Each structure stands twice: as C-alpha cells, then as structure tokens.
Amino acid sequence: MIAEDSVLLREGLTGIFTRFGGEVVAAVGSADELLHAIAQDLPDIVVMDVRMPPAFHDEGLRAAIQLRGEHPRLGILVLSQVVEAAAAGELLEAGTRGLGYLLKDRIGAIGQFVPAVRDVTAGGTVIDPDVVHQLMVHHRAHDPLDALSPREREVLALVAEGRSNSAIAQRLYVSEAAVAKHITGVHTKLNLGPDTDDHRGVLAALTFLRSR
CATH class of the missing domain: 1.10.10.10 (Winged helix-like DNA-binding domain superfamily/Winged helix DNA-binding domain)
Incomplete structure (x- = not known):
C-alpha cells in the first residue's frame, strides 16, 4: 500500500512495485485515506510519506505510529524529504522490527530501494544514516x-x-x-x-x- 500526496511519485512507486512482481492494493494521497484503506485490506507493507494533507507537517509519521500500535507486524517504510526527529524517535521507540525510514533523495537507485522494501517486509530494519545522525543530534539537544x-x-x-x-x-x-x-x-x-x-x-x- 502506498501513501504519497505527489501523484507523480505515487504512480512511479506503483510502477516500480508492479515491475518487480509486487501487488499494490491501494495508492492514496493522505494519512486519513491510508488509515481507511488499511481498515479495508491489510497489506504486507506500507510505503508512506511523512508530510501529507491537510497540514503537510508530520501526518504520515503520526499515522505510522498509530499503525504500529494497531498492527505490530505490519511493515512500514517511511519516505521523507526531511527528518522529523521528534516524531521519528517516537516511531522508533515503538519497535524497529519491519521498519524503514529513508530520505527521498537516496531512493533514486532502484537496485537499492527494492531490496530495502523487501527487507522491511520480511521484518528487517532499514534506516538512512542521515536519519540516525539527526536523531542523535535531536537527542543530545533535548536530553x-x-x-x-x-x-x-x-x-x-x-x-x-x-x-x-x-x-x-x-x-x-x-x-x-x-x-x-x-x-x-x-x-x-x-x-x-x-x-x-x-x-x-x-x-x-x-x-x-x-x-x-
């Protein structure tokens, strides 16, 4: 399942998953639509943006945190332009099994992105090094x-x-x-x-x- 407000990226991700043998059960543009779609058909993994309508702040991460609580075995791969350190830390504290957080400018190489999706789906953890760095900086600044x-x-x-x-x-x-x-x-x-x-x-x- 894909949750991404950019139509071009949403369609691009759908094409990638289809090309590599995956099935996209839903592709939506907001966190609310994602939560509704999940209630209808639970997928193996959700690939989702951080900033989505209506406020374009951290709606995606908040939805991810909710989903971790409701469906602990659901794979979640977060894609973002930036690191929302506070909410990302809260998401990671809920457990890192089947969790990924990648920056969008690092997913251009399909040969790296597709294995990351597979790892998260299988219960692995894939965290961008820049995300780890930002979380450490945030932690030190808010000790x-x-x-x-x-x-x-x-x-x-x-x-x-x-x-x-x-x-x-x-x-x-x-x-x-x-x-x-x-x-x-x-x-x-x-x-x-x-x-x-x-x-x-x-x-x-x-x-x-x-x-x-």
Whole structure:
C-alpha cells in the first residue's frame, strides 16, 4: 500500500512495485485515506510519506505510529524529504522490527530501494544514516537529564542500578532524608508527577538509561 500526496511519485512507486512482481492494493494521497484503506485490506507493507494533507507537517509519521500500535507486524517504510526527529524517535521507540525510514533523495537507485522494501517486509530494519545522525543530534539537544544537578545525576544513576535509598545514602555518605530529597527533585525535573507515583522510580531509571 502506498501513501504519497505527489501523484507523480505515487504512480512511479506503483510502477516500480508492479515491475518487480509486487501487488499494490491501494495508492492514496493522505494519512486519513491510508488509515481507511488499511481498515479495508491489510497489506504486507506500507510505503508512506511523512508530510501529507491537510497540514503537510508530520501526518504520515503520526499515522505510522498509530499503525504500529494497531498492527505490530505490519511493515512500514517511511519516505521523507526531511527528518522529523521528534516524531521519528517516537516511531522508533515503538519497535524497529519491519521498519524503514529513508530520505527521498537516496531512493533514486532502484537496485537499492527494492531490496530495502523487501527487507522491511520480511521484518528487517532499514534506516538512512542521515536519519540516525539527526536523531542523535535531536537527542543530545533535548536530553532531559540536563535539568538535573550533578548530585541528582549521581542519585539517579544509583537508582538505575537498583539500589535502595539506604544503599545510596551509604554510597554517597549522606542521610536517607537527603537521598529522598534528591529523588523528589529528580521526579519533579523529569516531570514524573504524583499520578505516576507507583512507577516513578522505574520511569526515572529508564530516562537515565536512554540518555547514556
């Protein structure tokens, strides 16, 4: 299934897949049309644009994230002129099995594009090196741990190791009350509010590990 607002590219992709023995069950021009088509006939893979009507922002990526949640085994190959780092990171966090993200200016070589489609359909992962670079830059620029003090980082690192407040206090030669205060500060700065109280320690540890 193809989701691409450019008629020329949509027809070109249809021709490529047909030439190499594929069957295009639908070719649409918007994310809404894609979601409707998927509900009627689930394909092996969706090849889709990032920016589509109506706003031409990240509608394609948002649709891809929704599809990953509803159909985890569906192959998704995203094509884009640019890297939407925030949404792309969210898509990748949902799992990279059967996922591809390629820049359009790199798919001119059919000999490289067709194998990428086959890899993603088979459950593989194909990510453009420039996409990886942009995600790393975005991650460094938006590291949530930057808000923590050096001591709070130390405490969080020990929490991520599974240490208790008592063990952390002994390790850092401070009181347990001081450790509890630092942990509260970590929760506040990482926006882990009281509604997630039962899981805040786990969420804080995951945030630390993802930022390493």
